[in-house]
Structures are given as C-alpha cells and as structure tokens.
Amino acid sequence: MRKFAIAAASVAFLASGASAFAAEQFQGTVETVNPAAGTLTLKSGQSFQFVNGTVLYGLLPGQEVGVTANGSQGIGAFDPHPAQRDGDVN
Numbered sequence: 001m002r003k004f005a006i007a008a009a010s011v012a013f014l015a016s017g018a019s020a021f022a023a024e025q026f027q028g029t030v031e032t033v034n035p036a037a038g039t040l041t042l043k044s045g046q047s048f049q050f051v052n053g054t055v056l057y058g059l060l061p062g063q064e065v066g067v068t069a070n071g072s073q074g075i076g077a078f079d080p081h082p083a084q085r086d087g088d089v090n
Contacts (some may be wrong), residue, residue, distance in 0.1 A: 011053035026067045027080045033059045040067065040074060 028042035038053030
C-alpha cells in the first residue's frame with residue numbers, strides 16, 4: 001500500500017509539472033493592449049488574457065512582442081529581439 005501511495009504521489013507531481021511545460025511562445029505585432037483589463041491582441045488575431053496585467057505596461061500598438069501563454073491565458077510578455085533594441089546588432 002505504501003508503494004502505491006508513493007507511486008500515486010509521483011504521478012500527481014509529474015502531471016502538475018506537465019502543465020508548466022504546456023506553455024507556448026508566440027511572436028507578433030501588438031494590435032491592442034489594455035494593462036488595466038489584462039488583455040493583449042496581436043495583429044494576427046490572437047488574443048490573450050493576463051491575470052497580472054502589469055506585464056503589459058509599456059507595450060504599444062505596432063510594437064513587436066513575444067508572449068508566453070498557456071492557451072489564451074497569458075503568462076508573460078517579452079521583447080523578442082532585445083539585442084536589436086540595445087544597438088548590439090552582430
């Protein structure tokens with residue numbers, strides 16, 4: 001019985017970790033952004049809802065952006081080309 005409980009706990013732990021690996025990354029151009037509502041829409045039509053809309057502050061329509069998401073739930077937004085912004089083009 002104890003071995004079964006340990007095996008079940010291991011499976012539950014691995015299953016919970018699998019959802020973290022289900023996150024995908026997207027790149028696109030910002031169509032609309034509303035940090036107060038936590039929403040971001042790309043010109044491609046993809047729309048994301050962020051629990052923490054503060055990650056969207058500073059984003060503007062027309063700006064290139066990367067998005068880490070799990071389905072339509074936004075997890076994070078990032079600059080997909082940081083070296084180009086710093087002038088460090090190789």
